Each structure stands twice: as C-alpha cells, then as structure tokens.
Amino acid sequence: xxxxxxxxxxxxxxxxxxxxxxxxxxxxxxxxxxxxxxxxxxxxxxxxxxxxxxxxxxxxxxxxxxxxxxxxxxxxxxxxxxxxxxxxxxxxxxxxxxxxxxxxxxxxxxxxxxxxxxxxxxxxxxxxxxxxxxxxxxxxxxxxxxxxxxxxxxxxxxxx
Amino acid sequence: xxxxxxxxxxxxxxxxxxxxxxxxxxxxxxxxxxxxxxxxxxxxxxxxxxxxxxxxxxxxxxxxxxxxxxxxxxxxxxxxxxxxxxxxxxxxxxxxxxxxxxxxxxxxxxxxxxxxxxxxxxxxxxxxxxxxxxxxxxxxxxxxxxxxxxxxxxxxxxxxxxxxxxxxxxxxxxxxxxxxxxxxxxxxxxxxxxx
Numbered sequence: 001x002x003x004x005x006x007x008x009x010x011x012x013x014x015x016x017x018x019x020x021x022x023x024x025x026x027x028x029x030x031x032x033x034x035x036x037x038x039x040x041x042x043x044x045x046x047x048x049x050x051x052x053x054x055x056x057x058x059x060x061x062x063x064x065x066x067x068x069x070x071x072x073x074x075x076x077x078x079x080x081x082x083x084x085x086x087x088x089x090x091x092x093x094x095x096x097x098x099x100x101x102x103x104x105x106x107x108x109x110x111x112x113x114x115x116x117x118x119x120x121x122x123x124x125x126x127x128x129x130x131x132x133x134x135x136x137x138x139x140x141x142x143x144x145x146x147x148x149x150x151x152x153x154x155x156x157x158x159x160x
Numbered sequence: 161x162x163x164x165x166x167x168x169x170x171x172x173x174x175x176x177x178x179x180x181x182x183x184x185x186x187x188x189x190x191x192x193x194x195x196x197x198x199x200x201x202x203x204x205x206x207x208x209x210x211x212x213x214x215x216x217x218x219x220x221x222x223x224x225x226x227x228x229x230x231x232x233x234x235x236x237x238x239x240x241x242x243x244x245x246x247x248x249x250x251x252x253x254x255x256x257x258x259x260x261x262x263x264x265x266x267x268x269x270x271x272x273x274x275x276x277x278x279x280x281x282x283x284x285x286x287x288x289x290x291x292x293x294x295x296x297x298x299x300x301x302x303x304x305x306x307x308x309x310x311x312x313x314x315x316x317x318x319x320x321x322x323x324x325x326x327x328x329x330x331x332x333x334x335x336x337x338x339x340x341x342x343x344x345x346x347x348x349x350x351x352x353x354x355x
Binding site for chain 2: 004005006007008009010013014036037038039040042052054055058059062065066068069145146147148149150152154155157158159
C-alpha cells in the first residue's frame with residue numbers, strides 16, 4: 001500500500017515560512033528552503049528566483065538519502081548535517097524533526113559558524129511546527145480533503 | 161508518497177521507471193522531456209557516468225493540468241539499471257506512488273528482465289511496499305528491434321498480476337506517453353481511494 005499523502009495546510013505553511021524567514025535574516029543567508037525527505041519543496045524564502053527549486057529539492061533529498069545510506073554502511077544512524085563549500089556560495093543542509101530537510105544557501109556575507117548557530121535555534125521551532133503538521137495529517141483533517149472530491153471525469157480530462 | 165499542498169494548491173506524485181540496465185528508462189524520460197510544452201516541464205536532471213550510464217537517477221518534473229483548482233504535478237525518476245547500483249535503487253523507491261517497469265524485449269535480455277523484476281519486488285518489500293498494492297504498469301520496450309520475444313511470452317513471465325502492458329520503442333517515442341498516462345491514472349485513482 002502506498003503511504004498516505006504528506007499534506008501541507010495553509011496555517012502550517014505560514015508558520016513554517018515565518019520561521020525560515022527569521023532564519024534567513026538572522027543567519028544573513030541568501031535563501032532558505034524546506035524540503036520533505038521525498039524531495040518535494042515545502043517552502044522557500046530569499047533570493048530564490050535564479051535557482052531551480054524543483055531540481056534543488058529533489059537533489060537535496062537524494063543527497064540526504066545517499067548520505068543516510070553511507071551512514072548505515074559505517075554503522076552510523078544518519079548524518080544530520082551536510083555542508084558543501086563553493087567558490088561563491090555554500091550550502092548547509094540539515095534534517096529537522098526526522099522528516100524535513102532544511103537548506104540554507106549563504107555567501108561571504110555570512111559564515112558557517114553563524115549559520116550553524118541560527119539553524120540550531122530555528123530547528124527547534126521548525127520541529128514543533130512539523131510535529132503539529134504531522135499530527136494534523138494523522139487526524140485526517142477531513143474537512144478539506146481534495147482527494148475525496150476527485151472524480152473519474154477529472155482524471156480523464158487531464159489527458160484531453 | 162504523494163504531497164498535497166493546500167497552500168500552493170498542488171498535488172505532487174512520484175513515479176519511478178524501473179528495469180534492467182540499458183532497457184530504455186532514461187530514453188523514456190528524454191522523449192517526454194522533448195515532447196512536453198516548456199511551461200509544463202521543469203529541468204531534466206541526469207546524474208550519469210561519463211559513458212552516459214545512469215549513476216544515481218534521472219529526474220523530470222512535469223505538470224499535467226488542474227483538478228478542482230489544484231495543479232497536478234508528477235515527478236518522474238529513473239533508477240540506475242546496472243546490478244551493482246542496488247543501494248541507489250532502494251533509495252529512489254522511497255516514497256514512490258507508481259511504477260513503470262520497463263522490460264527490454266530482446267530475447268537475450270529476458271534473464272536481465274526477470275532478475276530486475278525480482279529485485280524490484282525485493283526492494284519494494286524492504287521499503288514496506290507490496291507490488292500487489294502499488295499502482296504499476298509494464299512497458300515492453302525496443303519492439304522495433306529484430307529478435308524480440310512475443311508479447312504473450314513476456315506477459316507469461318513478467319506480468320503475473322495482469323497489469324496494463326504497453327509495447328514501445330522509446331527511441332522514437334512509440335508507446336512512451338501511453339505508458340505514462342496509464343500509470344498516472346492508476347496513481348490518481350489509488351489516491352482517491354485512500355482519501
């Protein structure tokens with residue numbers, strides 16, 4: 001059976017976005033992304049317009065999955081933080097609440113130390129919001145289930 | 161695992177192309193990329209070796225249209241087909257909503273097809289999935305080549321569950337969209353059922 005869908009509601013979306021906006025400012029970073037572990041983009045803030053967010057999301061998730069596999073090979077549970085250093089920009093990737101990936105892109109206006117510090121603080125807030133989102137998902141939040149409303153005709157029409 | 165975003169009004173699903181090495185998984189994606197309108201597709205990401213063999217995965221996001229005001233998007237992934245990349249294949253199956261098993265119709269690739277199919281079942285099992293419950297279709301690719309196994313024979317060996325099957329020649333695009341449409345429908349029907 002495929003797992004039940006990961007659902008993002010408006011309220012939690014706003015909450016999560018506020019937290020990463022704060023992180024963006026306090027870490028002096030260029031942009032911040034939240035991605036779910038399967039590679040779907042959840043939210044993005046900052047100078048994002050030149051970056052292909054869909055590719056970034058799927059590659060980040062692939063990256064976390066691959067390093068997770070690597071961790072198991074050497075007997076670790078997971079590597080919760082990854083850091084990639086470039087000539088201009090750097091990427092700091094961390095797993096939050098075991099379910100979501102936080103990506104911070106920064107340049108010389110910031111530093112790895114500052115980003116790590118701010119990410120740690122933001123992760124606590126994000127974890128709380130994500131837990132709230134997950135329990136809401138489990139409860140089903142049936143009042144607004146788009147999937148129930150899909151008709152066979154809707155599916156047919158996609159292809160005409 | 162599908163991702164429903166009420167805030168962005170999007171439904172996102174993940175399709176994986178599975179099959180033995182050189183059966184044409186990447187070629188399927190390349191054809192879809194070539195034939196999809198620019199506004200309906202994202203960048204195609206290919207993580208391949210220098211000899212153009214898939215190393216980790218190929219990735220192509222496509223938008224199909226709207227349902228009840230929600231944009232329906234599918235993320236298409238291929239797995240690396242070569243036997244020794246099994247660890248990568250397992251990772252790519254995580255969160256899958258639907259599968260296209262691409263078989264190579266040539267006589268001398270039958271063993272590879274069967275091995276890959278068994279490997280898929282095993283890897284799905286490890287992720288907590290069961291092939292009997294997951295939407296999937298089969299594509300018999302390379303029908304344009306000489307020396308292909310008749311479809312009835314292929315069905316006997318590979319299509320034990322009687323799922324939709326398609327004859328294809330991904331190189332020129334024959335059967336590529338038919339296969340994709342079929343699995344997309346199955347995935348959406350499954351999503352609706354689970355709601």
